[in-house]
């Protein structure tokens with residue numbers, strides 16, 4: 001039994017792809033489906049070794065002299081489920097249901113991100129009642145894990161130089177920029193020695209965290225930096241440290257909410273507690289309106305048999321204290337847009353090294369370079385090594401965009417609304433395409449959905465239907 005109205009092709013294809021497991025790195029079956037879809041309809045296509053697929057469709061008669069349009073979306077979805085769900089993402093179809101006009105998948109993500117784009121492109125490739133210029137339909141893989149599929153699309157395989165990315169919702173909203181970025185890693189080696197001193201554990205908890213693209217300008221506390229700041233406050237007030245280990249954060253692109261550091265010291269516990277209270281009071285005042293849940297706790301734990309020497313411990317505390325972090329610059333053109341930031345997302349003690357993992361973000365390569373240099377300089381003072389990798393380009397705001405103007409007009413006529421422009425600090429595939437094809441004129445468009453990347457993900461069906469109509473209306477006028 002179908003859940004969606006099968007007489008409408010975008011509904012039919014959306015439901016169809018929810019039966020094919022397609023989490024990131026597991027896109028082969030869906031790529032097979034798309035390849036076969038093109039073959040059966042006699043459409044030209046290209047599939048690469050990563051399973052990206054491009055399907056080409058000729059212009060409808062009368063549109064041969066209109067410039068081609070690229071449509072694009074990613075075919076991978078985020079596999080998330082509730083703890084009590086026994087869904088197997090490797091083989092089970094999603095269990096769809098409708099509630100108050102919203103489509104859900106029972107206990108799991110729905111994959112509307114970015115199944116809506118896949119369904120729209122398949123519906124358009126299938127249609128013979130829609131007028132449009134020549135179409136390059138680009139289905140990418142591994143978006144959710146690092147925009148890897150998009151990075152493998154070659155310029156020579158794309159005829160179009162105007163593009164509609166369909167990986168952002170909101171009907172009348174469009175993105176006008178995205179951030180570029182890189183991952184930077186600082187490693188400081190250490191050796192352990194025997195320890196007999198009293199050992200303590202410092203725990204930072206209660207912080208809000210958040211995505212380092214969207215939340216970096218919200219003055220939220222970074223657990224790694226705050227833990228080190230507390231130790232540094234103690235260090236300059238005469239406390240001798242012998243670090244045992246440090247561990248904070250989960251991902252470099254998430255602001256860390258928790259951090260734990262164990263250390264040994266000969267400073268009496270009463271003195272440590274006194275200093276801790278002083279630091280905590282300062283930090284609480286600073287975070288009063290942005291991250292009020294901040295907590296720091298110190299406890300005595302069983303004496304660690306080994307700890308780092310005092311000099312290395314001091315170096316590690318001073319280095320992390322000095323390493324740059326957080327919001328750095330904003331746009332003076334677009335209100336509220338962060339243009340440069342970095343996040344010390346992860347702190348680890350592993351294989352004889354203390355390692356700091358950063359995510360740097362900016363649409364401007366020069367700014368990324370400058371922050372990398374700053375990290376290098378600080379690291380070199382403390383004989384630490386650095387590595388910069390996983391670069392992805394940004395999409396800088398463009399004053400002049402005929403595609404944006406055509407969308408503005410479509411939104412006016414079709415939705416009777418004004419186009420809402422959104423400039424973000426997150427990374428998007430649009431940035432990757434802009435890097436490969438700087439002359440590409442890009443807009444983003446999509447229906448209303450909620451809860452992406454969580455089991456609460458749902459798609460507004462009226463909006464899904466309305467946006468397909470809008471897309472057809474728009475293509476007819478491009």
Ligand SMILES: [Zn+2]
Pocket residue numbers: 074113114143167
């Ligand atoms: Zn997406």
